[in-house]
Amino acid sequence: MVLSLVDPVGSNFIKDFPGQNANNLDRVDGYAGPCLHTHPLQTLDIDLTSTTTKPTLGTGGSNTAYYYEIFDQIYMWGQLRFGTGFTAGSGIYIMALPFSVDSLVGPGTTLGQSPIVGNGSVFDASSNAGKLPVTVHLRTASQFHFGVRLTSGLANRELRDSGYITWAVGDGISWNARVKRVATV
Amino acid sequence: MGTTVTTNLGLIKPDTSEKIQEDLPTYLGWAAQNESNCDTIDGLFRHTYHNYSPTWTADSGNPTLGAGGFVTGKYARIWPGMVFGYIKIFTGGAGFATGTGLYRITLPVAIAAELKTFNLEVAVGKSYFLDASSVITSTNMVVMYDPVNDVLFFRKHDGDAWRHNAPVTLAQNDRMTAYFMYPTEDA
Numbered sequence: 001m002v003l004s005l006v007d008p009v010g011s012n013f014i015k016d017f018p019g020q021n022a023n024n025l026d027r028v029d030g031y032a033g034p035c036l037h038t039h040p041l042q043t044l045d046i047d048l049t050s051t052t053t054k055p056t057l058g059t060g061g062s063n064t065a066y067y068y069e070i071f072d073q074i075y076m077w078g079q080l081r082f083g084t085g086f087t088a089g090s091g092i093y094i095m096a097l098p099f100s101v102d103s104l105v106g107p108g109t110t111l112g113q114s115p116i117v118g119n120g121s122v123f124d125a126s127s128n129a130g131k132l133p134v135t136v137h138l139r140t141a142s143q144f145h146f147g148v149r150l151t152s153g154l155a156n157r158e159l160r161d162s163g164y165i166t167w168a169v170g171d172g173i174s175w176n177a178r179v180k181r182v183a184t185v
Numbered sequence: 186m187g188t189t190v191t192t193n194l195g196l197i198k199p200d201t202s203e204k205i206q207e208d209l210p211t212y213l214g215w216a217a218q219n220e221s222n223c224d225t226i227d228g229l230f231r232h233t234y235h236n237y238s239p240t241w242t243a244d245s246g247n248p249t250l251g252a253g254g255f256v257t258g259k260y261a262r263i264w265p266g267m268v269f270g271y272i273k274i275f276t277g278g279a280g281f282a283t284g285t286g287l288y289r290i291t292l293p294v295a296i297a298a299e300l301k302t303f304n305l306e307v308a309v310g311k312s313y314f315l316d317a318s319s320v321i322t323s324t325n326m327v328v329m330y331d332p333v334n335d336v337l338f339f340r341k342h343d344g345d346a347w348r349h350n351a352p353v354t355l356a357q358n359d360r361m362t363a364y365f366m367y368p369t370e371d372a
Contacts, residue, residue, distance in 0.1 A: 014205070017199070017215075018198075018199040018201045018203065019201060021199055022198040022199060025191050025196045025197075025198050025222065026191055026198070028194075028196070028226065029191035029192060029194050030193075032193075032194070032229065033191065033192065033193025033194045034193055035264065035265075036193075036229045036264065036265065041266060041297050041299050041300075041368045043299075064302075064303065066299045068264070068266060068267055068368050070264050070267075075366070075368070077300060077307055077367070077368065079303045079307065081304065081305060119308055119327055120308040120327070121308055121327050121329060121340045122344075123305045123306070124344070127344070128344050128345040128346070129343065129344045130344055131344040131345070132342075132343075132344045133325075133326075133327045133340055133342060149342060172305055174303070174305045174306055174307055174329070175308055176308050176309060176366075
């Protein structure tokens with residue numbers, strides 16, 4: 001049982017009931033109460049990295065995300081934007097999470113076998129044509145990568161340091177995702 | 186008696202010294218307390234859909250629905266600080282006018298203040314545009330929240346957004362359906 005609730009058993013269960021019931025109510029309240037009663041959006045400590053050389057965000061750049069946790073479900077919304085002096089790094093872009101996801105869905109480094117957990121869009125500050133939709137995939141139990149829609153000039157399936165877009169200041173990624181966190185209760 | 190409650194949900198905890206039976210008018214008894222607790226917990230997992238009337242606009246001149254056309258929406262608060270919802274648009278028949286520019290839809294509930302600080306659009310759902318006159322120009326779109334104008338718009342497959350003339354010039358009997366999910370301030 002997830003919450004270890006006390007079963008009212010025993011030779012004198014009526015006498016023991018108040019204490020057991022109070023214990024059970026406190027456990028239910030502690031698990032469900034904070035997220036069902038009131039639960040503010042929280043800042044997600046997320047990191048952009050890559051398979052070869054880590055990109056840098058530059059001055060004014062940002063990698064911001066928020067999450068909403070309900071029991072073991074995590075809902076996330078994030079935005080990456082490159083600033084002045086950024087470096088694109090090299091390789092497949094990876095978003096590293098600060099927690100582990102339930103890996104039952106089978107994360108994978110091959111995009112076509114990597115479960116989709118969300119969607120989003122590339123932001124090309126210079127062209128609408130560059131603002132292509134992306135899918136958010138579970139690469140490992142604590143990493144996302146992004147699949148990009150086929151388009152002219154695309155050299156790779158995953159969002160990378162280069163390919164269909166030459167990253168510039170003001171460019172970025174907008175995304176959302178939903179995952180099941182590894183149980184902590 | 187019966188005044189101890191849990192921290193977050195206010196569930197009534199029976200005190201050790203309490204009797205089982207009621208002692209009115211001050212004490213309701215365990216049965217009534219348990220009933221109250223069960224109703225409180227049960228109520229937390231009920232999500233009611235509400236109707237809302239989305240406002241459909243274009244940034245250079247609003248569209249006009251034709252005969253039988255509609256713009257409808259439904260939403261539910263699935264947790265205290267999150268909304269899930271649907272939008273349907275049917276352009277209608279005679280009298281439909283496309284308007285001019287980028288199409289936008291209003292939200293049912295204000296989005297969380299944190300997401301208004303994003304300086305890029307925020308992806309919040311998916312949608313499908315059905316071109317009634319052609320299969321090949323029907324398409325999927327990403328539902329985006331625009332923090333500047335506080336509206337939803339729709340990112341097309343080719344990077345641009347849904348406009349009066351993209352992916353095709355909107356016409357009578359065309360349709361769009363969308364779902365969205367985003368965080369809000371606590372209800």
